[in-house]
Amino acid sequence: MKTLAFSAATMALAFAPTVPAFAETPNEIVEGAPAGDWTEIPADDILIMTLAPDAAGKPREVVVQLFPAPWSSAWTHNIRALAKAHWWDGMSVYRSVDNWVVQWGEGDVETPKALPETMKLTSPEGYSLAWHKGLVDTLWSASGRRTAELRAKPRVASGSHFADPYAPAFGYVNGLPVASDLVTQGDISRPAAIWPVHCYASVGVARGLTPDAGNGAELYTVIGHAPRQLDRNIAVVGKIIAGIEHLSILPRGTGDAGVYETLAERTPIVSIRMAGELSESERPRFRVMNTDSDSFARWVEAKANRKDAFYSIPVGGADVCNLPVPVKPVTG
């Protein structure tokens, strides 16, 4: 029989091919994207969670990008207030469920810690926004057309399809994924409602049964296939842009709903801070690709139609959670 060579070198090629004879890869587009196709994420949208060092003594830092107002603004107001009050310091990551979520905050205690006085009330009405211009950077319909106001019968430029079983259209705000309905008037369609969605690494607000909407003090992140059934049923406040592996590799909890049964299993939170509170040297900085840039349009096409050396059959489509907008650290 044919002998199949298998080595770390071929694996590296297999999963990140860079063979020039083939079409450009998504990674090559990211690497080649000009500076003008990126925007720095404002410090006021960046939350840094520092966990206790791991068993080997290595530091663990998780960086969350928050939605800008007016998205989920009651909850992000509260999250900023809690971070500024150092409210989470000394609390823990207390829950992990495989292919579902990892959750942190105060958890189950007899005497809850007092909340900052500036906390806002929240309600399920805040899960989605009424459409207005300027609310998103980009919106894609099922046909792949990229515009904020969609013709009812958009041209299909490339044959790619972006049908979403969960919503008629999806888009991005500061690189964070959102979805919308579509209402058609004449030959123009536009969204009536628009909402943040649950993808891998999305950060949401834990809550009790409806109509409780949570206050933002207990947060979770998605560590599996996108649980889109939660969209519009729970507040999404942002996305982890660095360090999610410090949460996704935590042992799964064996108590009810994946809560750790012993305090020893929890991971201590040293601190949660807004980036602006850190000194400039400590402050992590990131750029996100502009979703209305040519680089992003090419990246989406390449993601939906892989033609590089590893791929034989371009799949011809993608879902919003398989199109995580490229983010890179600011260097130098």
Add this chain to the structure above:
Amino acid sequence: MKTLAFSAATMALAFAPTVPAFAETPNEIVEGAPAGDWTEIPADDILIMTLAPDAAGKPREVVVQLFPAPWSSAWTHNIRALAKAHWWDGMSVYRSVDNWVVQWGEGDVETPKALPETMKLTSPEGYSLAWHKGLVDTLWSASGRRTAELRAKPRVASGSHFADPYAPAFGYVNGLPVASDLVTQGDISRPAAIWPVHCYASVGVARGLTPDAGNGAELYTVIGHAPRQLDRNIAVVGKIIAGIEHLSILPRGTGDAGVYETLAERTPIVSIRMAGELSESERPRFRVMNTDSDSFARWVEAKANRKDAFYSIPVGGADVCNLPVPVKPVTG
């Protein structure tokens, strides 16, 4: 302000509500499904990987359900031959990439171990099958119609939508997910090609660059959002039905393509066996829900339209990877 109670008890409710005043939950349908709506997975389709005990000395067992022939049959033939030869014993889990895959087998060695003589050649042609009746148990079109031969304009029974940006239809064989194209003749549509898909916990065959199709000796599982762009570009041989958390929580590798940089970081494989080789007392047994049963149809509807106490807005759709067919251990 309103004080929001938050406890492990409300969390348990929040994530597995069982309030009878509301619509039944997917879990309730699974619990209530009669014995006739389940089929035991044949021992010849079950592969058991035993890893070295974890740091606390706890045993770690990963159970894979393989596709039955003719699905990916050259690779599953090889996998059965490798397991029967005890070929993997003493090898390791050597690669982990967040939101991507965990991979195991021999990895990168100077002198590869001899393969069993009965190994079959593989080729990319085996990634999908030509359609014939009896190949799948169930097939769903974008409209949600459940049949193996689809009318071109199927009735939409429930308003749920199952559009898939990656394929015109999806279905199941022994509970394992597949997708297909659709060719229409008159008012009947049927698939021309049909193929296994990449969902969370799917098991695939690592390979080098195309046209290498891998032989089945190096395997991976998906530990993140479904990378459907790999469908038809790599062999999918089955799915992990128990113990995936032993793989998904492994530290991510820091070498090229997520390969562990040191041997000490690898997780030793004690053994990989076909279930039939184990004694009856050691042999894990599982039942999978029949996807042509009424229970499954109700479960899909409930998954796509959550109306239980936690949910306010039923999303009205689902994607194949968010519809993992229920599996339960055989007890008693």
